[in-house]
Amino acid sequence: MKVQEAIDRPSQRWAEDGVVEMTLGVQLFLMGVLCLSWKLPVGIPWLTVLPFLITGRVIQLLKERVVAPRAGYVVPREEELEIRVSSQGIKIDKASQRMLIITGALVVWTLGLLVLIPNRMFPHLPGRWQGMVGVWIAVSLAFWFAWIAWRQKTSRYAWLAALALALGGWAYVSHGDPLSNVLLMLTCLAGGVGMAGAVRFRSFLQANPRIEE
Amino acid sequence: MSEVDRIIHEPARLLIVALLAGAKEADFLFLQRETKLTKGNLSSHLIKLEEAEYIEIEKTFRGKIPLTLVRLTSRGREAFQGYRKTMNGLLR
Numbered sequence: 001m002k003v004q005e006a007i008d009r010p011s012q013r014w015a016e017d018g019v020v021e022m023t024l025g026v027q028l029f030l031m032g033v034l035c036l037s038w039k040l041p042v043g044i045p046w047l048t049v050l051p052f053l054i055t056g057r058v059i060q061l062l063k064e065r066v067v068a069p070r071a072g073y074v075v076p077r078e079e080e081l082e083i084r085v086s087s088q089g090i091k092i093d094k095a096s097q098r099m100l101i102i103t104g105a106l107v108v109w110t111l112g113l114l115v116l117i118p119n120r121m122f123p124h125l126p127g128r129w130q131g132m133v134g135v136w137i138a139v140s141l142a143f144w145f146a147w148i149a150w151r152q153k154t155s156r157y158a159w160l161a162a163l164a165l166a167l168g169g170w171a172y173v174s175h176g177d178p179l180s181n182v183l184l185m186l187t188c189l190a191g192g193v194g195m196a197g198a199v200r201f202r203s204f205l206q207a208n209p210r211i212e213e
Numbered sequence: 214m215s216e217v218d219r220i221i222h223e224p225a226r227l228l229i230v231a232l233l234a235g236a237k238e239a240d241f242l243f244l245q246r247e248t249k250l251t252k253g254n255l256s257s258h259l260i261k262l263e264e265a266e267y268i269e270i271e272k273t274f275r276g277k278i279p280l281t282l283v284r285l286t287s288r289g290r291e292a293f294q295g296y297r298k299t300m301n302g303l304l305r
Contacts, residue, residue: 003297006231009247010239064275072243073280074236211242 011076015152018200019062025194027055032187036180070208109140134182138168141189156196163192217303220265221296225250226258230293233268233285241281259283267292 014020031051064073092100142164149157167188171181221230228248233239245255262268267289271282285293 003227003231006228006247007235009232010236013243068240068242068275068280069278072246073238073240073282074243075238077235077237 010074012152013071013074014076016200017063017067017071017204018197019059019067021193021197022201023055023058023062023194023197025190025192025197027051028190029187029194032183032190036183036187066205069210070205132172133178134171134185135168137182138164138171138185142168156200160189160192160196164189217299218292218296220261220267221292223258225254226262227296229255229258229262230267230285230289233283234290234293236285238282238284241283244283262289265289265292 067073142161145157145161145164149155149161164185167185171178171185174181221227225248229244232244232247241252241255244250244259245252248255250258259268259270263270266286269284269286271284273280273282
């Protein structure tokens with residue numbers, strides 16, 4: 001194993017058991033189903049955040065109790081921001097700048113969706129833009145999935161990218177309510193992510209039987 | 214010419230330190246699987262790294278199962294970065 005491969009290995013191991021995809025996918029799928037049936041309470045932000053906190057705990061428990069006894073326990077190191085404050089101003093190194101931009105974009109994108117969807121704000125957009133919202137979300141997600149597929153060299157994310165594009169196309173040509181179309185599209189994608197994670201998790205458990213001391 | 218860090222220079226220890234450089238913490242089983250070393254061999258390398266204060270070892274329990282957690286110290290991280298720099302310089 002090369003040195004750089006060894007440094008990258010903990011992050012790869014964190015992703016290769018499929019636990020994160022499975023739990024997040026299932027959670028988002030259930031939230032989508034609740035949203036579609038209008039059972040999700042609107043206007044209470046903590047109720048939107050709470051499932052993510054619960055999912056975080058579920059991921060940790062699965063990693064500790066199911067994955068660790070089979071393949072060991074590892075937590076990848078988080079990127080550290082390198083910000084230096086001097087008399088000439090604040091200096092941020094290039095890797096940290098990139099990280100800040102990506103994080104900021106993801107936060108704005110997610111918050112945007114969390115505000116737009118439960119508050120039914122899409123219908124206020126001008127007519128021809130309503131159909132484009134689904135396409136815009138689908139293309140962003142497809143781009144993100146394709147990037148993960150390329151980074152992790154895994155075909156299942158390429159399939160998810162293709163699914164996102166197909167659903168985006170469907171949302172554009174469909175004559176239904178644009179908000180419901182977007183919700184249905186996101187729910188289907190969340191289900192796809194959850195399913196991909198579950199398949200991954202199952203094959204990981206089969207390949208790594210529990211080691212008895 | 215800069216001196217090569219002999220503690221990290223040994224291939225098995227270099228692999229252990231590189232694995233820990235990408236991790237916040239890892240347990241003994243993860244390191245054993247990735248390095249493919251025997252328990253005894255891995256233990257002796259970990260002891261050497263701990264003596265040099267490059268890693269810290271925490272023995273704990275998760276439920277009733279014993280768990281040995283290993284982390285790279287800031288000194289170990291600096292030593293690893295220094296080692297990479299030295300080796301890059303020597304091979305250039």
